[in-house]
Amino acid sequence: METLVVRGRKETPNADRAATKTLLTHTTETGQPTVRVWTPHRQIAFGRRDTRADGFDRAVSIATEYGFPAIERSVGGRAVAYTGSVLAFASTIPIDDIRQGMDERYETATMQLLTALSDVGATVERGEPADSYCPGEHSIQGSDTGKIVGIAQRITGGAALVSGCVTVTDRDATELASVLAPVYAAIDVPFDRASVGSVEAAGGAAAVEAVQRTIEQTLISGPTAVVDCNSIELDL
Template sequence: MRVFRGRAGSIAADRDVSRRLLSIAADGDPAVRVWTPHRQIAFGRRDARREGYDRARAAADKRGFPPIERDVGGRAVAYDGATTLAFARAEPVTDGRTGTTERYERATAALEQALRTLGLEPSHGEPDDSFCPGTHSLSVNTRADGRERKIVGIAQRVRSDAALVAGIVLVANRGDLSAVLEAVYDALDVALEPASVGSIAAAGGPSDPEPVRAAIEDALVGDATAVSIESL
């Protein structure tokens, strides 16, 4: 198992590091990465086909979130550059047509385990009109008002020789994230309820991303042996 820590010096270089995980897995070694990406709005390919895509990119850029288009996942997600985490786990596959559900289930279980070690009780699913809606999301109850809000989204990319399960975890700063997401989704003419955007901090967990990063990394590595750690 190879574990990568930290982030590269630019958005483009950082994305190249994550793409390397698939190549490493294709050569036979699982790989894990949990990090704080640069500040950005990462659009999905479905967004790029929307009539309002150019307006959405401009709305993100105006608010100080450089727009990029990502390889994995559906709708736009926001990273604040300081507290929002990304995670990825790549593993070899022998048949890209099988194992998708099992990989999702393993990743979801790992994220649930990590959140519980931080004192949270996550639930499967998401509120209506959430950002980047999907069937593999986790939500938590926000203590201030008892409302369920989404904090984890999970996606998957599968090749014939390797698969990558990746996602986003919102640790803090939900106000700024929900504001930029509202502007972007409005430009795309895609439904979004800003109040559905959550964070670990708002649910009573830590606002510091480091203990969250460490807990997720530990859960994704699991009981793997011969772990090699590479710092960027």
């Protein structure tokens, strides 16, 4: 079966998030895998634990002051920021048993991202520095630099969504560190500004579109059908 490759983004952050959620539903219902690599709108996406913190309202105010609209997501870890040029990737995969395959999917995604970033010239490895943003077990960092990629996974009855974010440029890394430092302080989560890395800092390409294309090609296996998310209704 062809992999459905979705490009572009919707007009608003909420509509854009709904588009990716719809792809997960599509794979659940049809068994067709999908791949999406794009630049989400400027925003900070807060996780469920963040919204329960005593300083959450203050964190939202800080994000707004820095020009980052606040979004709440029902799953995932701690707050993640997007500048408008930070990349996101999402791959939906049909599954038969929700109890099996999680570790293998994480391993596959990690290897794919390591390969893609190496292909654009970055020197990268598994892991993340201490006190990173949205800390997790499945991350990629530059050798002797900061965290570049975070990977997460969501599972439904018939499909898995493997997704994450990639900081490409030093400029984006600096902006992320600047806003996340006070935001994380407000919700009382340890954070080190120096933990934010980039593909560029790891010696790789600073061209967002080039990194985007390389990641997309690495995530795809076999024939594809390419669509623009704004040219079709994603309730396929």
